[in-house]
Amino acid sequence: MNTITIVVLALAFVAAPVLVSYVVEALRRRPTSPSPTYWGLGISIAYADLGGTRVRYLKAGRGPNLVLFHTLRTQLEIFQRIIPKLVEQFTVYAVDYPGHGWSDIPKAEYAPEDFYQWTEKFLETVDIDDATVAGVSIGGTIALVLAARHNPRVSRVIAINPYDYPPDGGIRSSSLIARLVLAPAGVPILGATLMRMRNKVVSDAIMAGGVASAEALTPELRAELYEVGERRGHYQAFQSHERRWADARNLYPKIKVPALLIHGEQDWAPAAQRERTAGLIPKVMMKTIGSGGHFLSLDRPTELSELIVGFAASAPESSCAV
Numbered sequence: 001m002n003t004i005t006i007v008v009l010a011l012a013f014v015a016a017p018v019l020v021s022y023v024v025e026a027l028r029r030r031p032t033s034p035s036p037t038y039w040g041l042g043i044s045i046a047y048a049d050l051g052g053t054r055v056r057y058l059k060a061g062r063g064p065n066l067v068l069f070h071t072l073r074t075q076l077e078i079f080q081r082i083i084p085k086l087v088e089q090f091t092v093y094a095v096d097y098p099g100h101g102w103s104d105i106p107k108a109e110y111a112p113e114d115f116y117q118w119t120e121k122f123l124e125t126v127d128i129d130d131a132t133v134a135g136v137s138i139g140g141t142i143a144l145v146l147a148a149r150h151n152p153r154v155s156r157v158i159a160i161n162p163y164d165y166p167p168d169g170g171i172r173s174s175s176l177i178a179r180l181v182l183a184p185a186g187v188p189i190l191g192a193t194l195m196r197m198r199n200k201v202v203s204d205a206i207m208a209g210g211v212a213s214a215e216a217l218t219p220e221l222r223a224e225l226y227e228v229g230e231r232r233g234h235y236q237a238f239q240s241h242e243r244r245w246a247d248a249r250n251l252y253p254k255i256k257v258p259a260l261l262i263h264g265e266q267d268w269a270p271a272a273q274r275e276r277t278a279g280l281i282p283k284v285m286m287k288t289i290g291s292g293g294h295f296l297s298l299d300r301p302t303e304l305s306e307l308i309v310g311f312a313a314s315a316p317e318s319s320c321a322v
Contacts, residue, residue, distance in 0.1 A: 021193045115138070217298065259284045262286075
């Protein structure tokens with residue numbers, strides 16, 4: 001066997017999985033967004049145009065504005081267990097980022113700056129003022145950055161298990177499957193190939209690593225997350241820019257509005273990273289919810305709702321550094 005033959009065979013060996021992944025992606029179904037929510041009676045769904053990208057969001061309740069930002073790789077349904085309680089006190093908004101949930105899937109890098117600009121544009125487009133902005137995981141990091149950039153529409157910020165500490169801890173520590181699948185997610189070609197081959201077993205296992213109790217993930221939520229994952233191009237949201245999210249910490253000292261950090265006792269963030277983040281934010285309060293994992297809105301909805309209500313309803317001067 002000559003050198004040219006060996007090279008051709010090697011290239012074919014490498015190219016075959018890539019080509020197969022494109023075939024798998026092309027054969028995926030084209031599911032459509034359900035109009036009503038299956039989990040919240042009277043909660044309607046709307047769409048907003050962010051400069052040519054159509055995003056799904058909900059608005060429900062009456063009272064002060066509360067905006068919820070979900071984690072990377074999920075959607076607004078991550079809040080389904082807390083929204084019914086929060087709408088008793090607030091006008092609640094929750095949005096699917098571009099490339100997530102049932103929003104449009106634009107061609108983008110899906111880097112941190114893309115998310116910062118999308119969420120700023122959402123607040124502007126829907127005309128949400130004087131808002132408490134709360135986010136889970138990278139949604140929490142996004143909320144903190146909006147506050148650090150002095151977005152005039154943000155009056156308070158709540159970061160729930162903010163994801164700003166890679167490479168320490170993180171989703172890869174949640175399970176063996178998460179390590180095997182997501183570790184190479186940011187590697188050119190290889191990462192995209194693996195993400196195009198995604199399936200329900202992998203999706204369920206990764207999500208289960210974010211809750212303290214598997215019962216927090218209902219069959220309906222698992223099914224919808226898989227249904228959304230069938231959308232062509234949805235794999236882009238699963239490619240990793242984790243190390244770049246850590247740059248957000250450089251902005252935290254600029255936050256001037258009252259801030260609340262909430263961690264689940266069993267969150268992926270190492271204790272030292274939690275303290276470091278808290279130490280960077282002026283006017284910060286820090287709370288820990290026992291027996292809670294990364295997806296606290298699923299794990300401990302009652303405790304989380306109470307903390308959100310108490311903080312968002314408090315007078316601005318009542319928040320102080322601790």
